[in-house]
Amino acid sequence: MSDSITIFDTTLRDGEQAPGASMTVPEKVHIAHKLADLNVDVIEAGFPISSPAQTEAVTRIATEVDGPVTCALARTKEDDIDAAGEALADGTDTRLHTFIATSDVHIEAKFDKLGNTMAEKREAIIQRAVRAIEQALTYTDNVEFSAEDAGRTDPEFLCEVVQAAAEAGATTINIPDTTGYCAPSEYTDLLETVVDCLPDPDAVTLSTHCHDDLGLATANTLAGIRAGARQVECTINGIGERAGNAALEEIVMALTVRADAFDVTADVHTEHLTPTSQTVSAATGFPVQPNKAIVGSNAFSHEAGIHQHGVLEERTTYEIMSATDVGQDAEQIRLGRHSGRHGLFNRLEAMGYAVPEGHRDALYDRFLDLADRKKEVFEEDLEQMMNDFGGDAVAAATGLPDNGVALNGGTPAYRLDQFSVHLSSDDEAKVSVRLQRDDGSAREEQATGEGPVDALYRALDHAVDAPHTLVDYSIRSISEGADAQGEVEVTIRYGENQFAGTARNTDVIRASAEAYVDALNRLVAAQEHAESVEFVQNGIMHTYGE
Numbered sequence: 001m002s003d004s005i006t007i008f009d010t011t012l013r014d015g016e017q018a019p020g021a022s023m024t025v026p027e028k029v030h031i032a033h034k035l036a037d038l039n040v041d042v043i044e045a046g047f048p049i050s051s052p053a054q055t056e057a058v059t060r061i062a063t064e065v066d067g068p069v070t071c072a073l074a075r076t077k078e079d080d081i082d083a084a085g086e087a088l089a090d091g092t093d094t095r096l097h098t099f100i101a102t103s104d105v106h107i108e109a110k111f112d113k114l115g116n117t118m119a120e121k122r123e124a125i126i127q128r129a130v131r132a133i134e135q136a137l138t139y140t141d142n143v144e145f146s147a148e149d150a151g152r153t154d155p156e157f158l159c160e161v162v163q164a165a166a167e168a169g170a171t172t173i174n175i176p177d178t179t180g181y182c183a184p185s186e187y188t189d190l191l192e193t194v195v196d197c198l199p200d201p202d203a204v205t206l207s208t209h210c211h212d213d214l215g216l217a218t219a220n221t222l223a224g225i226r227a228g229a230r231q232v233e234c235t236i237n238g239i240g241e242r243a244g245n246a247a248l249e250e251i252v253m254a255l256t257v258r259a260d261a262f263d264v265t266a267d268v269h270t271e272h273l274t275p276t277s278q279t280v281s282a283a284t285g286f287p288v289q290p291n292k293a294i295v296g297s298n299a300f301s302h303e304a305g306i307h308q309h310g311v312l313e314e315r316t317t318y319e320i321m322s323a324t325d326v327g328q329d330a331e332q333i334r335l336g337r338h339s340g341r342h343g344l345f346n347r348l349e350a351m352g353y354a355v356p357e358g359h360r361d362a363l364y365d366r367f368l369d370l371a372d373r374k375k376e377v378f379e380e381d382l383e384q385m386m387n388d389f390g391g392d393a394v395a396a397a398t399g400l401p402d403n404g405v406a407l408n409g410g411t412p413a414y415r416l417d418q419f420s421v422h423l424s425s426d427d428e429a430k431v432s433v434r435l436q437r438d439d440g441s442a443r444e445e446q447a448t449g450e451g452p453v454d455a456l457y458r459a460l461d462h463a464v465d466a467p468h469t470l471v472d473y474s475i476r477s478i479s480e481g482a483d484a485q486g487e488v489e490v491t492i493r494y495g496e497n498q499f500a501g502t503a504r505n506t507d508v509i510r511a512s513a514e515a516y517v518d519a520l521n522r523l524v525a526a527q528e529h530a531e532s533v534e535f536v537q538n539g540i541m542h543t544y545g546e
Ligand SMILES: CC(=O)SCCNC(=O)CCNC(=O)[C@H](O)C(C)(C)COP(=O)(O)OP(=O)(O)OC[C@H]1O[C@@H](n2cnc3c(N)ncnc32)[C@H](O)[C@@H]1OP(=O)(O)O
Pocket: 014, 017, 047, 049, 050, 051, 074, 075, 076, 077, 099, 100, 101, 110, 111, 148, 178, 241
């Protein structure tokens, strides 16, 4: 028996049958090119009788995409087979796939006119299958037959069907677990039964087609390979009817990583797996869950400190395959509240920071404080954290740049002690703030406004004794995610002089308040110091009092 597995991709047929997954003809052609880059053996491109767009997609893929065999699906009905045969007619390497259901429940429900007894109906099913295969052979000598719902079919009858199909000339015989019902050992047994009853097992390729209703699609596919199947039907990201089909990327990587266990080969260019997954996700609008095996965004990511330590020392402690082999980025250390010192300082060093031993605990505490407020800590967050840290002795020790902010060496006049915001859909925003002065006194003020920032700034204006005008306010996100840090920049004016304040926080209202207080402190510092005071803010030289 061959040790080479035929990868039959049905993303564009069974995958597209998932509710909401329909793709346009150009999208299907684009995906077919990606599947060719991936080096799959067969692309099931559609079901031509179903619609003109399906027919067009099959024809375009059969004629435009080099490499894989293009396959079209048809019921055992004459018109279906003609539609599939004609759609494939101009292709160079094509396959016609016809199917009919063989389980009692399907026969009873879907083919009530086939006979009076189950025996009569079964006989009619075989006749239809044989006739359809013979008709398909007039279009191509590459004909596949599927016994739909084989997983729930009486094995004796399944044997009669596949024997007849093989004798009629089908060269691939597919045993679908259409409803994802089988346990892996049952599926192995079923396929072994089929192998034993085939007149010449070497003359046909036995195929799996497993659905994921119980989450067993990949396991069943691998169980089918153990029983002798040499074609696997699967889809990118496992999309398909209901819970989907067996995922191509999972099967291929199981066969690759565990070659010792399966002893067969699949000639897939695995580095294309993740890009192809992303293309299919974009075309269908189905996001890939982060923890999806092989192609999920977390499939090679490590946030937990113990894992990060292990992976940084030796990747294989927690990775059984290399991310780059499946088209993902290498070494994905993601920082968050579960991260430890190894992960944090490794990243800071990679960013160019040399953190002396004596400051590590303090820095790690700051990191945890941030990580507790954010789902994930990004490099932009770390840069801000290091800039904040640059205000004390560590700045010199680490060689970190000063953050460019000079308050003339003095203590800021005001510190935001606390604030509260009340928002409702039918009322103005209400804010109360409490500012602490450098002399120890505190002042509390309330205000209302058109939105929380307007109300906040009005309350702060009441709380300070420094006349000024707000000139500019801007806010931007400086890291990723819904909980990204917001950076607020505020410019105020007094006379001819402008004073800029900035602040960053995951809470943008807090950042707005702190940026305003920062600008006010600069104004007050300028007033309290010399006639002429210079300071640098954001690279701009500001002068007060000349
Ligand atoms: C397990 C699978 O994935 S099977 C493939 C499922 N894919 C699809 O259904 C593709 C999209 N389907 C379609 O576009 C339409 O259903 C069509 C064009 C195929 C058929 O549409 P309609 O003619 O309106 O029939 P409808 O879908 O309502 O019913 C299915 C008919 O096909 C018959 N049928 C079902 N499977 C087969 C088969 N393998 N061989 C022959 N006839 C079949 C049923 O008996 C029923 O026939 P009836 O109209 O005489 O009762």
